[in-house]
Amino acid sequence: MRVGMTLAEKILADKLGREVRAGEIVICPVDLALVQDGTGTLTFDVIRQLMGKDTLKHPDRAMIVLDHLGPPGRPEYAAMHKRLRDFVKATGCLLADVGEGISHVLVSERYVKPGDVVVGADSHTNTAAGMAAFATGMGSTDTAVAMALGKQWFRVPETIRFELRGPLPVGVSSKDIILSIIGTIGEDGAVYKAMEFGGETIRHLSMDARFTITSMAQECGAKLGLFPSDEETRKWMRTHGREKEWKALAADADSTTERAIEVDCSRLEPLMAVPHTPGNIKRAIEVEQEGVKVDQVFLGTCTNGRLEDLKAAAQILKGRRIAKGTRMLVYPGSRWVYHQALEEGIIQILEEAGAVIGHAACGPCPGMQFGLLSDGEVCVATQNRNFKGRMGNPNSFLYLASPWTAAATAVEGRIVDPRRFLS
Amino acid sequence: MVVRGKAWKFGDFISTDLIAPGRYAHLRDNLPEFVKHVLEDADTHFAPAALTGDQTYIVVGGRNFGQGSSREHAARLIKLAGVPLVLAKGFARIFYRNCFNIGMPALTVDTDQIAHGDELEIDFAKGVVRNLTRKTELTTGRIPPVMLSILQEGGVVEYIKKRGDLVFEEATHGKKAGRGAL
Numbered sequence: 001m002r003v004g005m006t007l008a009e010k011i012l013a014d015k016l017g018r019e020v021r022a023g024e025i026v027i028c029p030v031d032l033a034l035v036q037d038g039t040g041t042l043t044f045d046v047i048r049q050l051m052g053k054d055t056l057k058h059p060d061r062a063m064i065v066l067d068h069l070g071p072p073g074r075p076e077y078a079a080m081h082k083r084l085r086d087f088v089k090a091t092g093c094l095l096a097d098v099g100e101g102i103s104h105v106l107v108s109e110r111y112v113k114p115g116d117v118v119v120g121a122d123s124h125t126n127t128a129a130g131m132a133a134f135a136t137g138m139g140s141t142d143t144a145v146a147m148a149l150g151k152q153w154f155r156v157p158e159t160i161r162f163e164l165r166g167p168l169p170v171g172v173s174s175k176d177i178i179l180s181i182i183g184t185i186g187e188d189g190a191v192y193k194a195m196e197f198g199g200e201t202i203r204h205l206s207m208d209a210r211f212t213i214t215s216m217a218q219e220c221g222a223k224l225g226l227f228p229s230d231e232e233t234r235k236w237m238r239t240h241g242r243e244k245e246w247k248a249l250a251a252d253a254d255s256t257t258e259r260a261i262e263v264d265c266s267r268l269e270p271l272m273a274v275p276h277t278p279g280n281i282k283r284a285i286e287v288e289q290e291g292v293k294v295d296q297v298f299l300g301t302c303t304n305g306r307l308e309d310l311k312a313a314a315q316i317l318k319g320r321r322i323a324k325g326t327r328m329l330v331y332p333g334s335r336w337v338y339h340q341a342l343e344e345g346i347i348q349i350l351e352e353a354g355a356v357i358g359h360a361a362c363g364p365c366p367g368m369q370f371g372l373l374s375d376g377e378v379c380v381a382t383q384n385r386n387f388k389g390r391m392g393n394p395n396s397f398l399y400l401a402s403p404w405t406a407a408a409t410a411v412e413g414r415i416v417d418p419r420r421f422l423s
Numbered sequence: 424m425v426v427r428g429k430a431w432k433f434g435d436f437i438s439t440d441l442i443a444p445g446r447y448a449h450l451r452d453n454l455p456e457f458v459k460h461v462l463e464d465a466d467t468h469f470a471p472a473a474l475t476g477d478q479t480y481i482v483v484g485g486r487n488f489g490q491g492s493s494r495e496h497a498a499r500l501i502k503l504a505g506v507p508l509v510l511a512k513g514f515a516r517i518f519y520r521n522c523f524n525i526g527m528p529a530l531t532v533d534t535d536q537i538a539h540g541d542e543l544e545i546d547f548a549k550g551v552v553r554n555l556t557r558k559t560e561l562t563t564g565r566i567p568p569v570m571l572s573i574l575q576e577g578g579v580v581e582y583i584k585k586r587g588d589l590v591f592e593e594a595t596h597g598k599k600a601g602r603g604a605l
Contacts, residue, residue: 027594038448042499120493139493140493140495149589155567387491394444
């Protein structure tokens, strides 16, 4: 008799053509392997060590995304970009150039389909697991192996199932769901595990909202956080001209999970991760009472840089001005997001409110060149992590929040609960 | 294999941002320069002390050591600073694989039993950490067999080169690999 499989088990089993179980070691073909400009050169050094030359098993399944360091603000970054471009010439792999967007946003728009196995030399590669792909981040050496040989080894992860129940209250977004989960289970609460999201609430979560959650699965240590592929996934792939590649994919009802955790979404409030870890969770209303003045607000990233996120911010910023003494930076997640936001008048609303609009890229999140902070400065960001020094300065203070909370904070110039702006 | 060194203690949740800060991203192709900043945001005294080369230090962390970014530079810089292995209560999964892939063991052990400056002797094949200062012996968590075979070759590049392919006995049989740290 066939025993039920989790979503993670099912994807790997389909790839291998046999049953697999949590705990097993498997060697699996890889559908897409990616690097970004901060991890690519090391990856390609390793490929040369391994193969004796610049070579890829499947050049059309390897991708370089120039999202962290471009356009280069330092000659060293330019040199790294040149090396990566030379590698493209030598191997014929895919290149997403400066301004095309963040790798995780791009690959979900253009390449990944339900059931794929995706690896990348970037910890947030697991974002694409929002469309029922086995997508996970690795180091440069592991990614080099995947690119050079077209396969990689995995330990089939145990699964923690999250049942999301109840409607989301006004002003509460999927960012608050995942912040709540990280606060509950801790930053090592799902180490090596697959998180699997289900329950009635997910039917009402758009793909943009789901990717926020899967991006931050990394922040509780998970190998990946999976959503089933359903009508939302189909609708989203249709938007990106890829409906033909869609298929339904879900865990079996009788699958074996390590544990199940129920999240009552109807009781959630706007939340924040306060300095200096993403598991340090407080309610926005509590932080508001502490009277935290904010120097910079940042809207963007693989976590919250999609169209719905820009719209959420515009909902609050429409007809309002960003507070004097506070600056707001917006980096759309991809060129597609940027174009849509332009066409729908979102960019105009943000710009008229006083926000600085950047190109489609990671922006200030990795702390490498844009929107760096001075000693003692405070930033509220929609990104995924607020480790000490993350935004380029260990003496600055980072708070993580939803686009609504970030936008409301920009208007007030201090951290506020966004619900007063939403009815 | 047995290594000896002095414990340099770090706390819980040491991120790769603390180990290899993003503001030094321009040094990612220049690790001999980057290593001068290894673990700088966790403890500014570590890199200068480790790089004098007078003393072998064992990096001793707490919970979820190496969490956050996948940047392999973090593991490579620790190794480049002369650190033979890392001990912690637990490791973030990407950092863990990165360590073994470059031939540096990462062992789980109750690091509460180790104080800053303790002299340690680690026999990782036997799974023992001897605290020579406190005259105690700690048992490490088991190294999963796949990781051990990678480590025995000095890293995954050497492992694959020797076999001409990425192959594991465990994967061909489809058998349970056990509940190791992986």
